[in-house]
Amino acid sequence: xxxxxxxxxxxxxxxxxxxxxxxxVRSREARALAAARKxxxxxxxxxxxxxxxxxxSCIGCGACVEACPEGDxxxxxxxxxxxxxxxxxxxxxLCAEAxxxxxxxIVMADPAISGDLPRLTPELETSVRNLFxxxxxxxxxxxxxxxxxxxxxxxxxxxxxxxxxxxxxxxxTVDVCxxxxxxxxxxxxLRAIENGLTHVTLEQDEFGGTVAxxxxxxxxxxxxxxxxxxxRFRKLEISKEELLGFWGKLSKRADLAIRTREKVDTIEPGPxxxxxxxxxxxxxxxxxxxxxxxxxxxPRKLGVKGEDLPKVMYGLIEAEAxxxxxxxxxxxxxxxxxxxxxxxxxxxxxxxxxxxQAAFSRIKDRNARRIEEMMRKRTLQVLFxxxxxxxxxxxxxxxVQGRPQEIPNDYAWVFAGGLPPNEFLRRLGIAFGDRxxxxxxxxEAKLKGLAA
Numbered sequence: 001x002x003x004x005x006x007x008x009x010x011x012x013x014x015x016x017x018x019x020x021x022x023x024x025v026r027s028r029e030a031r032a033l034a035a036a037r038k039x040x041x042x043x044x045x046x047x048x049x050x051x052x053x054x055x056x057s058c059i060g061c062g063a064c065v066e067a068c069p070e071g072d073x074x075x076x077x078x079x080x081x082x083x084x085x086x087x088x089x090x091x092x093x094l095c096a097e098a099x100x101x102x103x104x105x106i107v108m109a110d111p112a113i114s115g116d117l118p119r120l121t122p123e124l125e126t127s128v129r130n131l132f133x134x135x136x137x138x139x140x141x142x143x144x145x146x147x148x149x150x151x152x153x154x155x156x157x158x159x160x161x162x163x164x165x166x167x168x169x170x171x172x173t174v175d176v177c178x179x180x181x182x183x184x185x186x187x188x189x190l191r192a193i194e195n196g197l198t199h200v201t202l203e204q205d206e207f208g209g210t211v212a213x214x215x216x217x218x219x220x221x222x223x224x225x226x227x228x229x230x231x232r233f234r235k236l237e238i239s240k241e242e243l244l245g246f247w248g249k250l251s252k253r254a255d256l257a258i259r260t261r262e263k264v265d266t267i268e269p270g271p272x273x274x275x276x277x278x279x280x281x282x283x284x285x286x287x288x289x290x291x292x293x294x295x296x297x298x299p300r301k302l303g304v305k306g307e308d309l310p311k312v313m314y315g316l317i318e319a320e321a322x323x324x325x326x327x328x329x330x331x332x333x334x335x336x337x338x339x340x341x342x343x344x345x346x347x348x349x350x351x352x353x354x355x356x357q358a359a360f361s362r363i364k365d366r367n368a369r370r371i372e373e374m375m376r377k378r379t380l381q382v383l384f385x386x387x388x389x390x391x392x393x394x395x396x397x398x399x400v401q402g403r404p405q406e407i408p409n410d411y412a413w414v415f416a417g418g419l420p421p422n423e424f425l426r427r428l429g430i431a432f433g434d435r436x437x438x439x440x441x442x443x444e445a446k447l448k449g450l451a452a
Contacts (some may be wrong), residue, residue: 015162051095053081057103067098071365088362118425119433121158124149127431128269130166130288132157135184136295137421143183143211144225150187150292151228156287158195166287167273174198177277177286179267181258182209185292186247190228193255200284202277204263207251208244267428293421302330306391312412316342323413324348326408328396330388331415332357337367339413344380352407354386354398388412 051064051074060079068074072094075084081103083089096104124132134153135146157176159168169175176192178185180329181203192199201208224234229250237241250256267289268276277284277403299314301307319342329340332355344351353371360368374380383400396409422432 014294034200049162051083051089051104051106052105053083054105055080058099059099059101059103061100062096063100064095064104067094069094071368085361088364109434117432124153125156126425126428128429130157130160130273131267131269131275131428131430132288132290133292133430134188134290135180135182135292137291137293137404146182146184146292147225147227148185150184150189151191151226153290154188154191154195154197154228156292158197160288161197167366169198169287173274173285173287175286176288176290177202177275178210178290178292179264179277180292180294181207181260182211182292182294185209185290186250186258187228188290188292189256189258190230190250192361193253194228196434199257201256201258202262202264202279202284203258203260207258208247211240211243259381269429290424295418295420298419299414300418302388302416304388304390309391309393311393311410312414313416316413319343319346322349322411325350325410327351328388328407328409328412329353329413329415331355332360332362333415333417334363334367336413336415337363337371339415340380341367341370341374343413344374350381352381352383354383354388356385356387358384388414 004111018389058080060076060081062076062081063080065074065076070088071085073083073085073089075082077084093106096106098143116312118133118137120126120127120133124134124138126133132153134149138149155382161175166175175197176188176199178188178192178199178201181201185201186208189199189201200217224232226232227246229365230246233246248255251258262279262281264277264279266278269279270276273287275286277286277289278331301314316339319339322343323346325348327343327349329336329343329351331337331353336353336355337360340351340353343349359370363371371380371382376381383398383405386398386400388396389399389404391409391412392406394408394410395406396412398405426432
């Protein structure tokens, strides 16, 4: 009798465990399907490198889902991993490292998508000899990627300098001219000092590049990273202010030759193998050039009446400078959502976010949770399926689901992306075409020891 009771208890425990496990599986699949419906499985897909899943090898453990820091990029559906929001993938590569059976590899984007990217060698060199591209301009969006590439690129140039591939040094010529003082450019500049190279860094805006224009307290790094001349920065979450403060201390170095507010007009390779870089202030001669510019370039405008009014802006630097105002933010990406939330937190502001789609599908998971909470508390109004029709001195006319709606307005911010500097690159002779980003993505995955 005791043996029978023991068997019954064991069976009951196994049954309850199995039911709990199946419930978790069904719940996980339901979340994945909901994410897929929200994002749209027929979206434009990843913009650069992304995971490819071998369904035959996949065991549906969900390790890849948990490893991805961008939210619901991946999900487990019908017992197999699936890409449910591929357009949110920005190439961490951590899913491939987390997969216990090797069912995930990181591959390049569809040729139609990657065809507008500069063609680079594994050493980040363009089709123009000794002219390199690092960071966002080359297709990798993460700030950590940009910092890593800044180091790697200068190391390649250093080997050429030491090996004599660039010829002897001449007076008035620097070893490397770095264009851009954002994450990639600053990292490259510091590495140049560390490696004993002469350099000059030219930035058309301010020190920090696009990071300086991010909203207050925006998290810019979510995993440790290694800075030249400093070492491992081990903090897991670093805000815009912390990163700029750290860079600000480094900028006081007398040997850091960064010149801000100096836009590069032309770069001319000469028959002697040297480059002439011209700006409004003069000309520089360099043995190599590293382009560390962003892809946003010139802000994309909406082309509607009144967009040239002074109150219409395309980048938010300090949200706290705007209070007690009627504000419109246009866009549905992370930049627009973060700006809208930052402005809504300021005293007296009444913020409306206008987005042309029916729901958010391209924003980070943490931003989705925060804005949903603000919408629920009515601290921020979101008008889906809406577009500005006309900006007026004290108001904005919107098309909201086919109906005109005028709202009071003091300031407006448009986050519609930017026009990449592709024409500038083509004038330099840089070739474009399909990119195999597998190497870069796998290199990033191998840095898992540096990542959260």
